[in-house]
Amino acid sequence: MRRLIGAVLIALAVFLVRAEAENYPSRPITVIVPFAAGGPSDAMMRILAEHMKQTLGQAVLVENVTGAGGSIGVGRAVRSKPDGYTVSFGHLGTHVANGAIYKLGYDLVTDLEPVALLPSNPMIIVSKKAVPATSLKEFLAWLKAQPSPPTAGTAGAGSGSHIAGLYFENVAGIKLQYVPYRGTGPAMNDLVAGQIDLIVDQTSNSIGQVRAGNIRAYAITDSKRVESASDIPTVDEAGLPGFHMTLWSGLWVPKDTPKDVVAKLNAAAVDALNDPAVRKQLENLGLQMPPKDKLTPEALGAWQKAEIAKWWPMIKAANVKVD
Ligand code: MLT
Numbered sequence: 001m002r003r004l005i006g007a008v009l010i011a012l013a014v015f016l017v018r019a020e021a022e023n024y025p026s027r028p029i030t031v032i033v034p035f036a037a038g039g040p041s042d043a044m045m046r047i048l049a050e051h052m053k054q055t056l057g058q059a060v061l062v063e064n065v066t067g068a069g070g071s072i073g074v075g076r077a078v079r080s081k082p083d084g085y086t087v088s089f090g091h092l093g094t095h096v097a098n099g100a101i102y103k104l105g106y107d108l109v110t111d112l113e114p115v116a117l118l119p120s121n122p123m124i125i126v127s128k129k130a131v132p133a134t135s136l137k138e139f140l141a142w143l144k145a146q147p148s149p150p151t152a153g154t155a156g157a158g159s160g161s162h163i164a165g166l167y168f169e170n171v172a173g174i175k176l177q178y179v180p181y182r183g184t185g186p187a188m189n190d191l192v193a194g195q196i197d198l199i200v201d202q203t204s205n206s207i208g209q210v211r212a213g214n215i216r217a218y219a220i221t222d223s224k225r226v227e228s229a230s231d232i233p234t235v236d237e238a239g240l241p242g243f244h245m246t247l248w249s250g251l252w253v254p255k256d257t258p259k260d261v262v263a264k265l266n267a268a269a270v271d272a273l274n275d276p277a278v279r280k281q282l283e284n285l286g287l288q289m290p291p292k293d294k295l296t297p298e299a300l301g302a303w304q305k306a307e308i309a310k311w312w313p314m315i316k317a318a319n320v321k322v323d
Contacts, residue, residue, distance in 0.1 A: 020083060021084075021258040021260055021261050022260075024083075024084050024258075024260075024261045024264060025056050025057070025058040025084065025085070025264070026058070027058060027085065028058050028059040028060070028061055028085075029056065029058055029059070029060050029061065029084065029085050029086075029087060029265075030061045030062075030063050030085065030086050030087070031045055031049060031060060031061070031062050031063070031087045031088075031089050031251070032063050032064075032065050032073045032074075032076055032077045032086065032087070032088055032089060033045050033062050033063070033064050033065075033073065033089045034064075034065055034066060034067075034070030034071070034072065034073025034074055034088075034089070034090065034094055035064065035066055035070055035073075035155050035159070035182065035183035035184070035185070036064060036066050036155075036181070036182040036183030036185045036186050037064045037183075037185065038183070038185035038186075039155070039183035039184050039185030039186075039188075039205060040121060040184060040185075040201075040202040040204045040205035041089060041091065041183070041249065042062065042064060042183070042185065043204060043205075043285070044118065044119065044204065044249060044282065044285075044287065045062050045089050046062055047278060047281050047282060048118065048269065048272045048273075048278065049061070049062055050278075051268075051271065051272035051275050051278050052268040052269060052271070052272050055267065055268040055271045055272070056264065056265075056268045060268075062089075064183075066182035066183060067156070067182060068102065068156060068157075068158075068322070069093060069094070069097075069098055069101070069102070069155065069156035069157045069158030069159045069162065069180075069322075070090065070093060070094035070098065070155070070156065070158070070159060071094065071098045071102050071104055071158065073088070073094075074088055074090055074094050074095070074098070074104075074106075074108075074112075075104065075105065075106055077112075077252070077253075077254065078106040078111045078112060078254055079106075079254075080254055081254070082113075082253065082254040082255065082256040082257040082258075083257065083258075083261070084253060084257055084258070084261035084262070084264070084265060086253070086254070087115065087251055087252070087253055087265065088112060088251065088252040088253065088254075089118075089249065089250075089251060090249065090250060090251075090252065091160055091247050091248060091249040091250065092160060092163065092247050092248055092307060092311070093155075093158050093159040093160040093161075093162070093163055093247070094158070094159075095108050095112070095250065095252065095304060096108070096304065096307045096308050096311055096312075097158045097159075097160075097162075097163050097311060097315055098158040099308065099312070100158075100308075100311070100312040100315040100316050101157055101158040101315060101320045101322055102157075102158065102322055108304070108308075109301075109304065109305065109308070110255065111254070111255050112252040112253070112254065112255060113252060113253045113254065113255050113256075113257050113262055113297070114250065114251075114252055114297045114298070114300035114301040114304065115250070115251040115252055115253055115262055115265045115266050115269065115297055115300070116250060116251050116265070116266045116269035116270060116295060116297065116300060117248065117249075117250050117290040117294050117295060117299060117300045117303060118248070118249040118250050118251065118269065118273070118290065119248075119249065119273070119282050119287040119288055119289055119290060120246040120247060120248035120249065120287070120288050120290065121160075121202035121203055121204050121246060121247045121248075121249075121286065121287055121288070122203050122220050122221055122222040122226055122245075122246045122247075122286065122288065123160070123161075123164045123200050123201065123202060123203065123220070123221040123245050123246065123247060124200070124201055124202070124203045124206050124207075124210075124217055124219070124220050124221070124232065124286075125139070125168070125198070125200055125217070125218045125219050125221070125235075126191065126198060126199055126200075126201055126206045126209075126210065126215050126216060126217050126218070127139060127191075127197055127198040127215065127216045127218070128191055128192075128194045128195075128196065128197055128198070128215060128216070129192075129194065129213075129214060129215055129216060130194050131197065131198075131216060133216070133218070134216075135218065135238065135239075136218040136219045136233070136235070136238035136239050136240060137238070137239045139216075139218045140172055140174070140239075140240075143172070143174050143197075143198075144173075144174060146197075148177070149174075149175045149176055149177040150174075150176060150177065150197040150198060151176070151177045151178075151179050151196040151197045151198075152165045152176040152177065152178050152179065152196065152197065152198050152199060152200065153179050153181060153184065153187030153188075153190060153191055153196045153198070153199045154178050154179065154180055154181070154184070154187065154199070155180070155181060155182065155183045155184050155187065156180045156181070156182070157178075157180065157320050157321075157322045158315075158320070158322075159184075160184075160202060160247040161184050161187070161199055161200055161201055161202070162178060162180075162320075163245075163311070163315065164200035164201075164221065164245055164247070165178060165200050166314070166315070166318045166320075167200075167243065167245055167314070168200050168243065170314075171240060171242070171243045172240060172243075176198075179196050184199060184201050184202065184205050185205065187199055187201075188201070188205060188206070188209060188215075191209075191215055192209055192214045192215060200221070202247055203220065203226055203229065203285070203286035203287075204285035204286050204287055207226075207228065207229055207285060207286050210229065210232070211229075217229075217232050218232075218238060219232065219233050219234060219235045219237075219238040219240065220232050220233070220234050220235065221234075221235050221243050221244055221245045221246070222234055222235075222244055222245075222246060223236055223244060226286040227283065228283060228284050228285070228286050229286055246288065248290070248303075248307075250300050250304070251265065251269055252300075253265065262297055263297075266295075266296070266297050270295050273289060273290070273295070
């Protein structure tokens with residue numbers, strides 16, 4: 001009798017999960033952005049969320065849960081119910097680099113289910129306006145002439161701006177003093193105010209301030225110029241050949257989220273990326289669309305693993321200290 005009751009309860013539970021998945025979504029969805037509002041990750045996700053809500057027929061809300069290079073926000077998503085109502089926004093920093101820096105308490109590959117690869121951001125080398133340099137070569141000379149390490153704003157250890165800073169130190173043979181913020185949105189405020197010397201930032205975050213003449217831009221860390229900022233040279237043109245880094249982003253959900261829920265979220269993200277108005281908004285910020293053959297959940301999973309293999313050795317060699 002007891003076994004029969006057990007079997008009925010299990011069947012009921014499976015039925016309920018299936019029923020919920022079939023009716024998904026039946027209430028608003030929250031996307032956890034692990035960096036401060038107003039920054040590049042927040043801006044991209046809010047543009048996509050506006051369109052995803054049309055496809056999904058439910059509000060897609062952005063919640064900023066910040067700290068520890070984004071690892072706190074990702075942890076919140078990992079621990080949430082695997083029902084598709086909590087989604088983790090992240091990027092090369094949060095879903096690759098942090099695994100080589102922090103004792104996360106979760107596994108970036110096995111505790112999360114990939115949903116969709118999102119646009120990538122070429123990085124840009126920018127400084128406060130007061131720096132007396134008008135080219136990358138002059139800027140490098142200025143950096144090397146400073147009596148103490150110049151201050152570089154980041155979104156915390158392991159964030160995209162931090163990894164880009166480590167890479168910049170490596171290729172330029174300089175030493176930087178990192179100043180962590182809860183996102184490069186707040187870091188940008190201090191750069192404009194001249195409180196810090198530089199950021200190796202996501203182009204989409206800097207482009208507005210560059211155009212307004214509030215900060216100086218020296219080079220894009222890519223082999224090709226950004227169409228919407230074609231006056232800014234590449235590192236290859238500006239004298240730091242090969243310093244290439246674009247920060248790709250993506251969406252994940254907690255492991256054990258039903259496959260058809262993952263498929264619905266993926267379809268909504270792909271729909272948004274295929275929408276001409278959404279593309280125009282994102283490209284105007286300097287963002288690059290993901291390749292068409294990398295838009296499946298499996299493609300993001302494979303890409304994340306390949307990036308872990310590529311970046312962990314460099315990051316571990318940098319021996320980043322976190323509290
Ligand atoms: C942000 O939105 O603040 C960034 O993604 C931070 C970073 O990783 O540099």
